Amino acid sequence: MHGVFNLSSDQGSLGTFIVTNVRFVWFADMNEGFNVSLPYLQVESICIRESKFGIALVITSTESSGGFILGFKVDPEEKMKTLYKELTSLHTIYSSKPIFGVEYKWCSSKNLPEQNHNLVEDFDAVEDTKNEIGNTIAAYLADEGHKDRPPVYNNELGLAIETLKEGYTLQKLWEVIPS
Structure with missing residues (x-):
């Protein structure tokens, strides 16, 4: 009003x-x-x-x-x-009847079917035999004296970013698990 x-x-x-x-x-x-x-x-x-x-x-x-x-x-x-x-x-x-933001209902565990919430049935293990996970970004950032590079417009992101070092791509820098 x-x-x-x-x-x-x-x-x-x-x-x-x-x-x-x-x-x-x-x-x-x-x-x-x-x-x-x-x-x-x-x-x-x-x-x-x-x-x-x-x-x-x-x-x-x-x-x-x-x-x-x-x-x-x-x-x-x-x-x-x-x-x-x-x-x-x-x-x-x-x-x-105040609204406190969280509703919690107490219930007896006797009425619930027995479940094992800690059991993981299906998962894929990722082995990092070459110790590559996280190394791409670490190597990129390990710049001697870290000299700023000039900004360039990146169509993929739609904004200006610092010029990438030779041999690096945005995809490589953002990958958690290298392809």
């Missing part, structure tokens, strides 16, 4: 108010360093009350999160009442 004033300064700061299912965010339109992001878990109360700017939406954070009193001015007043209803509804829902 654009056009929401944060009333923390003498004149208020114009910004954008965003409501999500876990938090609300307000940020100033002219100063991206001035912002508020508060999860519903840290909201103590939400109300509409009179301020020196007129009627304002007031959100108080919990004591453990700083006990801040945040005021926001939304015009017209109908929009503020709609925002108030949305925030109180989301805060109530979130408070009754």
Whole structure:
């Protein structure tokens, strides 16, 4: 919601108010360093009350999160009442069943079929008899004094890269297991 004033300064700061299912965010339109992001878990109360700017939406954070009193001015007043209803509804829902980001269900191992998760049935072993794995890049980087080479545009990557040393290709440098 654009056009929401944060009333923390003498004149208020114009910004954008965003409501999500876990938090609300307000940020100033002219100063991206001035912002508020508060999860519903840290909201103590939400109300509409009179301020020196007129009627304002007031959100108080919990004591453990700083006990801040945040005021926001939304015009017209109908929009503020709609925002108030949305925030109180989301805060109530979130408070009754918070979303912590991870869901874990306990279950008894007696009910599960026995499985051996450490058993690897099918795999291909890679033998490095010549000790080549990783040696291509190591040899490439073992440059005496490492002199920078001029950049050239590489069509394959779509960007400029340092000129490759003679005898090296991008594919050789990026291969984990040499072909």
